[in-house]
Amino acid sequence: MPLNGAQLPLHILFVFLDGIGLGEKNQETNPLIKFDLPHFNILAGNQPWSDSFRPVDSESHVFTSIDATLGIPGLPQSGTGQATLFTGTNCAETAGKHFGPYPHSKTKPIIAESSIFQQVNQLQLDHPEPAAFANAYPPQFFEAAKARNRWTVTTLSCIEAEIKIRTLDDLKVNKALTAEITRKAWRTRLSIPVDPITEQTAANHLHQISASHPFTLYEYYLTDKAGHSQSFPKAHRVLSALDALFGELLRVIDIEQTLLLITSDHGNIEDLSVKTHTFNRVPLIAYGKGAHLFREARSLTDVTPSIISALATANKSVRK
Numbered sequence: 001m002p003l004n005g006a007q008l009p010l011h012i013l014f015v016f017l018d019g020i021g022l023g024e025k026n027q028e029t030n031p032l033i034k035f036d037l038p039h040f041n042i043l044a045g046n047q048p049w050s051d052s053f054r055p056v057d058s059e060s061h062v063f064t065s066i067d068a069t070l071g072i073p074g075l076p077q078s079g080t081g082q083a084t085l086f087t088g089t090n091c092a093e094t095a096g097k098h099f100g101p102y103p104h105s106k107t108k109p110i111i112a113e114s115s116i117f118q119q120v121n122q123l124q125l126d127h128p129e130p131a132a133f134a135n136a137y138p139p140q141f142f143e144a145a146k147a148r149n150r151w152t153v154t155t156l157s158c159i160e161a162e163i164k165i166r167t168l169d170d171l172k173v174n175k176a177l178t179a180e181i182t183r184k185a186w187r188t189r190l191s192i193p194v195d196p197i198t199e200q201t202a203a204n205h206l207h208q209i210s211a212s213h214p215f216t217l218y219e220y221y222l223t224d225k226a227g228h229s230q231s232f233p234k235a236h237r238v239l240s241a242l243d244a245l246f247g248e249l250l251r252v253i254d255i256e257q258t259l260l261l262i263t264s265d266h267g268n269i270e271d272l273s274v275k276t277h278t279f280n281r282v283p284l285i286a287y288g289k290g291a292h293l294f295r296e297a298r299s300l301t302d303v304t305p306s307i308i309s310a311l312a313t314a315n316k317s318v319r320k
C-alpha cells in the first residue's frame with residue numbers, strides 16, 4: 001500500500017549545535033554548570049550537561065556522549081567534524097587531519113555522494129520532500145558563498161542533494177528559522193525588514209517544518225562563537241535562547257511520532273577558560289520515538305547511520 005506522507009510514522013528533528021561538549025562540573029569554567037538551564041537538564045534526564053553525567057538509556061530517551069576526536073591527533077574542527085557527523089564517514093581520517101571550518105577538499109566527494117540528505121533521498125520514502133534543512137540564509141550569504149565558491153558542510157550537502165536552501169521568502173511565511181533563532185540579527189545587523197520573534201514561536205515554526213518532513217535538520221552555530229569569545233554573558237545569552245527553544249519543542253512535539261536528536265561536532269563552549277575547541281566528548285541526545293536506536297553510538301561516525309536505519313525501519317514496518 002502506498003504510504004501517504006502525512007502518515008509517516010517517524011519524523012526526525014535533528015538540532016545540530018556547533019561547539020558544545022561535555023566538560024567539567026565547574027562553575028568557573030563551564031557555563032552549562034554556572035547557569036540555570038532547566039530544559040537542557042530535562043533533555044539530559046534531570047541533570048546538567050557535564051562529563052560526569054549518568055547515562056540515560058531507555059526506549060524513548062538516550063543521553064550519552066560520543067567521541068569527536070576520531071582517532072586523529074589535534075583539536076577537532078568543524079569542517080571535518082561536521083562532514084563526519086553528516087555522512088557517517090570519518091572525514092578527519094580522509095583529510096588526514098582535523099580541518100575547518102569549511103569542508104576539506106578531499107571530503108567534498110564524500111559530502112556530495114553520501115550526505116545525510118543524499119542518504120535520506122536514497123531511502124525513496126513516499127514523500128515529495130523527505131529531507132529538509134530548516135535554516136534560512138540571507139541574500140548576503142549567497143553572494144559571499146558564490147563569490148568564493150565556499151560553502152559550509154550543510155549548505156554544500158544541500159546543493160549536492162538538491163535540498164532547498166531556505167531564504168527570506170521562506171522566513172516570511174514561517175517556513176524557516178534564522179541561525180540565531182529570533183531574527184533579531186537579520187534586522188539589526190543585516191538591515192533586513194523582518195520582525196523579531198520569540199524562541200517559543202521559532203520552536204513552533206521548527207516543529208511545523210519537522211511535522212511536514214520525515215527528516216529535518218536545524219543548525220545552530222552561536223554556541224561555537226560564544227565559546228571562542230570566552231565570554232560568560234555571551235554564553236548565557238546563547239544558552240538561554242536555546243533553553244527556551246528546547247522548552248517549547250519539548251512541549252509541542254509528539255514523542256510517539258517524532259524523534260528529537262541533539263548533538264555537536266566538537267567541544268568549545270563548555271570550557272570558557274580556553275579560546276579554542278576542546279578534546280571533550282560531545283553530548284548525544286535522542287528523545288522520543290526510536291531513541292533506543294542511538295544507544296550504541298560511540299562517535300560522530302555513528303549518528304547518520306542510526307538516523308537512516310531509524311527512518312528505514314519505521315517506514316518498512318508500515319509498508320508491510
Ligand SMILES: [Zn+2]
Pocket residue numbers: 019078224225228268277
Ligand atoms: Zn569553532
